[in-house]
Amino acid sequence: MAYWANGLPAGAALALTAALFHVFNHSVFKSLLFFGSGAVLTATGERDMEHLGGLIHRMPKTAFAFLVGCAAISALPPLNGFVSEWLTFQAIVLNPDLPQWGLKIAIPADGALLALSAALAAACFVKAFGVCFLGRPRSTQAASAREVDYFSLAPMFILAAICLLAGVLPGVVVDSLEPVTTSILGGRMPTQLGDRWLSLVPMSAGRSSYNGLLVFLFITASTLIVVFLVHRFASNAIRRSAAWDCGFPDPRPETQYTAESFAQPIRRVFGSVVFRTREVVDMPLPGDMRPARITRFARDVAWDGLYIPVAAAVGAMADWMNVLQFLTIRQYLAFVFIALVALLTALALWQ
Amino acid sequence: MNEPASLWLLLVQFAQMSLVICLAPLLTGLVRKVKARLQRRRGPPLLQPYRDLRRLMLKQVVLAENASWLFRVVPYLMLSITWVAAALVPTFATGLMFNWTGDLIAIAGLLGAARFAQALAALDIGTSFGGIGSSREVMFASLAEPATMMIILCVALVAGSTQLSTIADHMANGAVGLRVSLALALIALIIVALAENARIPVDNPATHLELTMVHEAMVLEYSGRHLAMIDLAAFLKLLLYLSLIGCIFFPFGIAQAGAGPEYYLIGLAFYVMKLMLGGVLLGVFEMSIAKLRVFRVPNFLGAGFMLGLLGVLLLYVSRGM
Numbered sequence: 001m002a003y004w005a006n007g008l009p010a011g012a013a014l015a016l017t018a019a020l021f022h023v024f025n026h027s028v029f030k031s032l033l034f035f036g037s038g039a040v041l042t043a044t045g046e047r048d049m050e051h052l053g054g055l056i057h058r059m060p061k062t063a064f065a066f067l068v069g070c071a072a073i074s075a076l077p078p079l080n081g082f083v084s085e086w087l088t089f090q091a092i093v094l095n096p097d098l099p100q101w102g103l104k105i106a107i108p109a110d111g112a113l114l115a116l117s118a119a120l121a122a123a124c125f126v127k128a129f130g131v132c133f134l135g136r137p138r139s140t141q142a143a144s145a146r147e148v149d150y151f152s153l154a155p156m157f158i159l160a161a162i163c164l165l166a167g168v169l170p171g172v173v174v175d176s177l178e179p180v181t182t183s184i185l186g187g188r189m190p191t192q193l194g195d196r197w198l199s200l201v202p203m204s205a206g207r208s209s210y211n212g213l214l215v216f217l218f219i220t221a222s223t224l225i226v227v228f229l230v231h232r233f234a235s236n237a238i239r240r241s242a243a244w245d246c247g248f249p250d251p252r253p254e255t256q257y258t259a260e261s262f263a264q265p266i267r268r269v270f271g272s273v274v275f276r277t278r279e280v281v282d283m284p285l286p287g288d289m290r291p292a293r294i295t296r297f298a299r300d301v302a303w304d305g306l307y308i309p310v311a312a313a314v315g316a317m318a319d320w321m322n323v324l325q326f327l328t329i330r331q332y333l334a335f336v337f338i339a340l341v342a343l344l345t346a347l348a349l350w351q
Numbered sequence: 352m353n354e355p356a357s358l359w360l361l362l363v364q365f366a367q368m369s370l371v372i373c374l375a376p377l378l379t380g381l382v383r384k385v386k387a388r389l390q391r392r393r394g395p396p397l398l399q400p401y402r403d404l405r406r407l408m409l410k411q412v413v414l415a416e417n418a419s420w421l422f423r424v425v426p427y428l429m430l431s432i433t434w435v436a437a438a439l440v441p442t443f444a445t446g447l448m449f450n451w452t453g454d455l456i457a458i459a460g461l462l463g464a465a466r467f468a469q470a471l472a473a474l475d476i477g478t479s480f481g482g483i484g485s486s487r488e489v490m491f492a493s494l495a496e497p498a499t500m501m502i503i504l505c506v507a508l509v510a511g512s513t514q515l516s517t518i519a520d521h522m523a524n525g526a527v528g529l530r531v532s533l534a535l536a537l538i539a540l541i542i543v544a545l546a547e548n549a550r551i552p553v554d555n556p557a558t559h560l561e562l563t564m565v566h567e568a569m570v571l572e573y574s575g576r577h578l579a580m581i582d583l584a585a586f587l588k589l590l591l592y593l594s595l596i597g598c599i600f601f602p603f604g605i606a607q608a609g610a611g612p613e614y615y616l617i618g619l620a621f622y623v624m625k626l627m628l629g630g631v632l633l634g635v636f637e638m639s640i641a642k643l644r645v646f647r648v649p650n651f652l653g654a655g656f657m658l659g660l661l662g663v664l665l666l667y668v669s670r671g672m
Contacts, residue, residue, distance in 0.1 A: 053477065056419040067421075067471075076464040077457060089456050089500070093507045108504055108663045112656070115500035116493065122463065123489035126470045130485065135477030136417060208513045214452040215435070215461075222431035226580070230408070230427070234576040237411035244415070244572055245478035257474065257482020265490035269649045 011094045013181045018087035020177050025080045025166065029072040032159035036066035039152050040132060043145040049128070049259045054137040058145040063133045065156035070129045072163040074122035078216040080166035083173075085118055086210050093208075120266070127262045136253040168212045271298065363615065368438045371594075374623075375437075375586035376400035378593070378630050385634025400586065404579045412575035415476045425472035426573065426580040429465045433584040436461040437591040441598045443618035444606035445516040445523075454513040455503045458595075459496070462547070465584065466492055473569035484568030487645060491553065491565070494652035495543050501659025502543065505536040506599055508666050515598060523602040532669075535662035537600050542655035544592035546648070548585070551637040553648050556585075565645075593629040594622075601625060 039062045046052055056063040072079040092111040137143035147153075166173050243249045271277035278297045284290040327335075380397040387394025414423070436458045453461070470488050473481035503513060509530065510518040546553045549566035556566070570581050598605065604621030606614040643651060 054417070056421060056475075057417070060420070063421075071464070071467065074463075074467060075460065076467055077453075077460040082457075082460050086456055086460070089503075090513070093504060093513060104667050105664065108501070108660065111500050111504055112497040112660070115497040119463075119489075119493040119496035122467055123493055126467060126474070126485065126489050130471055130474030134419070134421070134471065134474045208454050209452075210454065210457055211452045215457065218435045218438075218452065219428075219431055222434050223427055226427050226431050226434075230576055230580065234408035234579070235411055237575075239411055239413050240416050241413050242416060243476045243478050244413075245476075245480055246571060249478060253477065255479055256477040257479060257486060262482060262486040265487055265645070266493060268646060269490060269494070 011091065014087065014094070015091040016181050016184065017174055017177050018084055018091055020180060021080075021087060021170075021173060022084035024173065024177075025072070025084050025163075028159055028162050028166070029069045029081065032065065032069035032156055032163065033073065035152070035156045035159070036062060036069060039148040039156070040145075042148055042152070044139075044141040046139065046141050049131045051139040052132040052137070052142045053135045053139075053253065053256065054133075054142060055145055056133040058142075059133075059147045061147060061153050062156065063129075065153070065160045066133065067129060068160040068163055069156075070125035072167070074125050075118040076122070078164075078167050078212050078219065080163050080170070080173075083167055083170040083210070083212060085114065087174075088114060090208055123263075123266060127259055131257075131259045131262065135256045138253045138256070138258075164216075168216045170210075170212050267296075267298075363444060364438070367442055367444070368434070370619075371437045371442065371587065371590055372434060372583070374626065375583065375590040376404060378590050378626055379586045381627065381630040382589075382634045382637075385631050386638055389634065389638040400582075404583060407574075407579035407582070408576050410575045412577055414574075415572055417476060418572075419475055422472050422475040422572075423577070425468045426577040426584075428468050429584045430580040430587075432461050432465045432468070433587045433591070436465075437587050437594070439515070440591055440594045441516055441519050441605065442594050443622040444615055445519045445598075445602075455506070455515055455518075456513055458515070458591075459499050459503065462588070462591075463492070463496070465588075469569055469581075473572075476572045478572065480568045480571050484565050484571070487565045488569060491546055491648060491652065494649055494656070495546050498539055498543050498652060498656040498659050501656060501663060502536045502540050505532055505659055505662040505666065508663065509533060515595075519598045519602045519605055520607055522599065523605055523607065530666075530669075532662040532665045533600065535658045535665070537596070539655040539658040539662070540592075540596060540599075542651065542658070544596065546652055546655075548589045548592060550633065552640050552643045552651060555642055590626070593626055593633075596629065597622065597625040 039059070040052065040055065041047060043059055043062075044052065044055075068079070072081045075081040075085040089111060092107055092114075267277055268279075277299075280295045280297070282293040282295065284292060377397060377400070380395070380400045383399070384394045384397055439453050439458055439461075466488065470485040473485040473488075475481070506518060507513045509532065510521040512518055512521070545551070549556055554565045554567075566585070570578065573581055604618055606618035
């Protein structure tokens with residue numbers, strides 16, 4: 001919008017396309033992830049991540065589709081999430097063209113926040129996939145889960161394919177968003193299809209370009225080369241054995257990292273500012289047989305700063321109005337009369 | 352573009368791809384040698400990393416009983432993704448055939464993808480060491496990525512492009528001069544590079560069995576050819592960051608598009624010299640500093656982020672005047 005207001009239609013079209021692409025992507029991979037969670041719920045009857053684990057062995061197809069969704073939402077190339085993030089960064093890099101100082105400072109901060117949210121999304125989905133699908137099962141339901149039927153799997157795979165296609169051929173999506181940007185802004189991004197090798201070029205080729213197709217082909221080709229070389233020259237022998245874990249493997253599934261413990265470092269780094277997290281460790285003295293406990297307190301700033309004052313104001317207002325509930329019928333009639341007169345006066349003044 | 356020229360560029364591109372993968376273990380060997388000499392040890396020979404890789408490749412893989420397909424696929428993916436990212440950085444020449452495939456942001460994204468895969472694989476067996484490594488790695492990543500973005504923004508504002516080839520050409524032509532912002536971005540990039548490569552103030556590459564380890568904790572369950580591929584990917588990543596610093600901040604002698612073969616040779620010589628210098632400096636730096644506690648690392652990376660942001664703001668101020 002800022003670009004548009006300052007008469008930079010190309011930048012505005014780029015920013016709007018990035019935003020629309022982002023919305024499109026979210027509609028795809030969020031649906032995919034919800035389908036996946038639904039499949040897990042159907043298969044195990046569990047909503048709590050701390051009771052799952054090891055589902056990749058029991059539900060390999062769901063796991064694969066869910067993994068694609070996780071990688072896409074974490075903005076990893078060559079999937080679609082990365083393309084919209086890339087376009088947004090390209091819009092951010094254009095910001096010195098803006099004349100206003102406030103915006104100049106605010107937009108780089110925006111970029112940093114975008115990078116932070118992408119990294120936190122990656123952390124979150126490593127946690128989600130890792131705790132639900134990887135590791136060892138933490139409950140009997142998870143250990144005995146069955147793969148869901150093909151009607152449940154098909155939509156997940158279709159959405160996963162869209163994630164990959166939109167990431168590999170972003171030009172198609174960008175061009176199909178063109179009527180929207182034209183009608184809103186009167187400007188548009190350069191046509192993407194027909195460019196050499198289907199490359200994505202937001203402004204000009206010397207400035208920046210991204211080619212999802214070639215990145216994908218490159219990764220495929222180099223993976224094939226690596227697989228070929230390794231299987232040609234390296235040993236192919238595999239022996240199954242117990243996990244190593246530095247010599248102290250504990251077979252109980254409780255010894256694994258849980259979702260709670262996985263997030264602990266991030267909570268300690270960011271949580272102390274944003275959520276005022278505090279951790280209280282209750283460690284019994286030697287000889288005392290009580291279990292040690294760690295208790296976590298978190299406060300949601302949005303909840304405390306926004307909702308609680310509003311709720312408190314509503315409550316105070318209700319208390320104050322409560323007096324009106326215990327009036328006589330004459331007083332009510334007087335109120336109705338005063339209200340009518342006030343309304344009519346207001347109407348008369350309005351006209 | 353006529354046929355022989357594009358064929359030539361393709362050839363140079365393949366030369367670069369094989370060059371990075373051949374040089375990467377040597378660079379790590381050099382760093383190890385420098386560190387050993389500073390500790391008054393003789394140290395392993397320079398070629399030791401190649402021998403280690405060969406030994407691991409020829410060994411049998413010992414796989415945990417509950418390892419899934421993901422655990423076995425990840426080493427291949429990590430190596431190939433890191434390789435592609437390393438091939439996109441101009442090393443001895445700019446304007447290569449595939450340089451326009453991806454820019455700086457794409458390279459950062461590819462490295463993020465490799466890290467994502469590794470963090471997942473670490474959780475696969477369900478051991479506590481894998482969990483600790485993975486959880487700390489994503490914490491570091493959430494701090495390093497905003498810093499990376501600030502550096503990219505700073506460099507892109509100076510050069511007017513996020514395309515590495517264009518940036519290197521722009522910097523090499525000397526039109527930029529000395530800029531405080533670029534110095535700040537350089538320090539920030541070094542901080543990020545140390546964190547991303549699990550080098551000393553953040554992580555210790557030479558240790559096992561230490562509660563502070565991050566990278567080594569994630570790869571603890573790997574063995575044989577899988578471990579060899581992960582090690583090679585780590586060597587490549589170190590080379591990638593040094594090449595990145597070289598091509599953005601010190602692009603002396605880099606061969607530009609359309610130059611003759613003799614310029615490519617000169618560029619190659621300069622590149623190898625830059626790598627050697629970088630490796631020696633890294634070794635000296637690692638010997639002169641102690642490892643940080645894990646929860647001190649956010650301050651270290653936060654300093655990197657602030658430097659990057661300062662660089663960007665300084666650019667605006669200096670342009671506004």
